[in-house]
Amino acid sequence: MTPACGWCGRPWTITPTFGALCSLRRQRPATLCPECRATFLPWSAETVHCPRCHRPGAGVLCADCQYWQQQLPWLDGQAQHLFAYHSPIQTYFERFKRQGDYQLAAVFAADIGDWWRTRRRHYDAVILVPSDPVRARQRGFDPVTALFASVLPLTPVLEKQGTTPEQAQQDRATRLTTRQPFIYQPQRGVRLRQWRRILLVDDIYTTGSTLHQTAAVLHVAGSDAVMDTFTLAR
Structure with a gap:
């Protein structure tokens, strides 16, 4: 071939x-x-890191995770990542998201598939972080859906309301305190309260704000599941 x-x-x-x-x-x-x-450098969990989000550090909860532990004391899942966010992956997201090159959505499908094969039995549902609907229309596609829909069995129960500033344009403090942009949209056949473990997926993990906001919406909607997260890059 x-x-x-x-x-x-x-x-x-x-x-x-x-x-x-x-x-x-x-x-x-x-x-x-x-x-x-x-x-594309794989994310390494072998170094000393935060036990929750795997951010390199002193082996204790990082400042971001301490903040989220105070805000969401019930949350006890783990963050998982495929790649470190460095120059090549930055270029990838520049072309894929900012320039709207949809063909690049399939570049990491095999890597995501390899990761998922060993973990698929662990989760009752896989829920993605939805993109801003206005930007999705302008771009022509939802980048998170494009990355994962062909590989992961996604359950679409969340919507993003309104338009919020792009994460790349915000500093750390602003990202952590951004208002809740997501709403829960129950779907026929979805049994939220019966799920024991959920995987939340997004494209990039920076402070974890969007993933934690997603978890908070599901918790308010009635879920008491363990919620792990998975992103292409950290």
Whole structure:
């Protein structure tokens, strides 16, 4: 097989592994050539880090998580990430979100799929953080939906109301204190109170404000589930 790399566009040869050939499950093909894949640094949880969000530090709750522990004392989930937010991933999000290059949505589908395969049995529901509806219309797509919908079994029960400033344009203090922008929209067949563990997904984890606001809405709606989070980059 000689597909084109989803990032650099150059053709490269995929050599199936023995495990993939023997697997009964359909494997999602890689979309990045080995050279490009190596430029995106995986998030490492092996260093000393905050026990909740895995931010590098002294091995105790970071300032952001201390803030959220005070605001949401019932929340006890873990934050999980695929990549460190550094120059290549910044460029990726610049092209994908700001420039609206929808074709880049599939670049990390194989990585997300590999991550999900070992965890899918842990969760009763996967809920994404919805994007600003005005910006989604301007861009032509919801970036979080585009990233995850083809891989994760999403349950759409949240909506974002109104327009809020972009996270990249806000400082840390403003992000942490932004008003609640989400509302719960119950769907037929959804049994919120029966869910024991929920995975909340977003594209980037900075202070965790949008993910914690999402968790708060679900809690107010009646959920007492453990809520973990998953983002493409941290």
